[in-house]
Amino acid sequence: MDERIREHARTLVDWSARVERGDDIVVSVDEGAHDLAVAVCAELGERGASVVTTYSSAELDRAYLRAHDGDFVASDAELALYERADVVLRLGGPRNTTATADVAGDRQAAYARVHQPAREARLDTRWVSTVHPTRALAQQAGMSFEAYRDFVYGAVLRDWEALAAEMAQLKELLDAGREVRLVTERDARPDTDLIMSIEGRVAVNSAASVAYDSHNLPSGEVFTAPFDTEGEVFFDVPMTLQGQRVRNVWLSFEEGAVVDFSAETGEDVLADVLDTDEGARRLGELGVGMNRGIDRFTDNVLFDEKMGDTVHLALGRAYHSNFREGDEDQANDSAVHMDMITDVSERSRIEVDGDVVQRDGRFRWEPEFEAA
Template identity: 45%
Template sequence: MDPRIREHAEVIVDHSIDLSEGDNLVIDAHPQAADLVTALHEFAADRGANPLVVQDRLGERFRRAYLRNRDEFETPSHIEALYEEMDAYIAIKGSDNVTETSDVDPETTAAYQQSQQPLLNERLSKTWCLTQYPAPANAQLAQTSTEGYENFVWDAVLKDWDAVREHQAQMVEILDPADEVRIVSGETTDVTMSVTGNETLNDYGEKNLPGGEVFTAPVPDSVEGEVLFDKPLYHQGREVTDVFLRFEDGEVVEHSAGKNEDLLTEVLSTDDGASRLGELGIGMNRDIDQFSYNMLFDEKMGDTVHMAVGRSYDETVGEDNEQNESAVHVDMIVDMSEDSFIEVDGEVVQRNGTFIFEDGFED
């Protein structure tokens, strides 16, 4: 076993979820991640925890078979009971075919996601971590060799997360007390939103591993303007490119995509909250230096901003503010490296990817 796999497991149990004696641990993993699951069991045994492996959310082959043969769904109470009893949850991304569900009807997927919403809510209420195992299919999607992708993943995961936290805290200090944020990129993106009363979180490798962003929730009805997401995304096994959204009173009133626009339409039609923003995130991890078609990494890239339509995270919504509820949470990315700026309460705090607290900002 590559020694970095055990290092990866150790970061998860000690840094990300702080696994303790007696904890009931659920590990949701694709079979490609068997080595990492094995290492996690070794650490679970050492810490006196109780691990259980499931292959639910990430088992795309049998998910496809199920969704192609059924179109009405209900929340499975036995899975909900499992999540109610667990103390910690680890989801490990990895695939042997990243396009396995590409021929599932988007309406069917949307109906299924709505039925799973109570399960998602229960998982998110517990200690959890989402991470990546460097499987060959994911390397292929990233257009790199298997060894190159392994190096990419573990370089991003095995970091000094305390140093990351300190660096990103400078942006949290700017955004957390703010009222209004404006994002401008070229002539295609100019969008404003209120974040008044909402919390800005510092992601330094706990719930998402790797970490490398600060993020908050827009006030749902405050978003105004237009955004062109010039980085592609992979969703439901299909690539969606050049997503354009226009917002009025917080709602998407016009949308388009260069590729698979029908999938984008289905996402936005999932439920009432799917056509509103649930997250604004600022990528700050410059060690993620290549685009990989994997949002767990891509949204953390330095010189980017991402916005998610759909569900907002509980922790980002202030006590007196409305939470955007949805069965979906779909992140999309804007490149901020050129002809771009972030403005907070009228002050430019990032210009062409450089933050106000970094050398070169005034250049």
């Protein structure tokens, strides 16, 4: 076994999930993540945790959703499993990244709504999602398998404490701020000029550990929960949603909600997501990528949204970690959380209360930052 797989497992168990003896742990294993699962279970055994493993597969989901009559009923067993768990580890590694492409979007949305209580129970645990490199993911990224493995471990096996210290500077600015403005200029494409309120919110220093209210490995972003969104935004980073390609998404916001939208490809998918529920038309997240170990787009949101020189916005559910204790009921509620990404490496800026904190992908504490 590649020693990097064992190091990945140790990072996941110790740094990310902070596993302790006696923890009840659910390990969800995707089709291609077997080797990582073996390494993770060995680490969990050494630490005296209790483990239940489940099998995850988009091909199984496709078979079930296409055969079902559409009158979905929530699973009490799934809900009970997550309600009793201390930790949930999601080990991604698909064999086919577009396995559900021929499942109707409204059916996928209905299934997501029914499973929302189980999803909420999972999110109440010390959950962490990560990914094991597979040939399908390498192909989706347009890379050889060997190069893709190097890319994944370059993003995952970081000095997370050092990155956490750097990202704390942006968290401090957002915590003290009232308003964020995102501006990008694009030739022959729509510009972005979006204003979002953040007053009273708590930004998360997402350093790949539950100790930082961070639940992805790799991570490397600072995110908050915006509201009262006004303006327009253009997302120029392609993505795969519900198994289908979506490219060049434009959204227009008024009084906090999407009032108009378009996409060069995948517009029907976007429409289905927006129609999921009322909360799907409002933002649940504003995230700023800061992991410079991720140096290219790979059509995998787990990596792409953490990349330095990017900003992502998510339609739908907001995370309770972005709210002060007692204010969680202010969080945008939805059965979806759909991240979309824009490149801010050129002709772009982020302002907090009128002060530019990032220009062309560089933060004001970095030597490359150029003030106006």
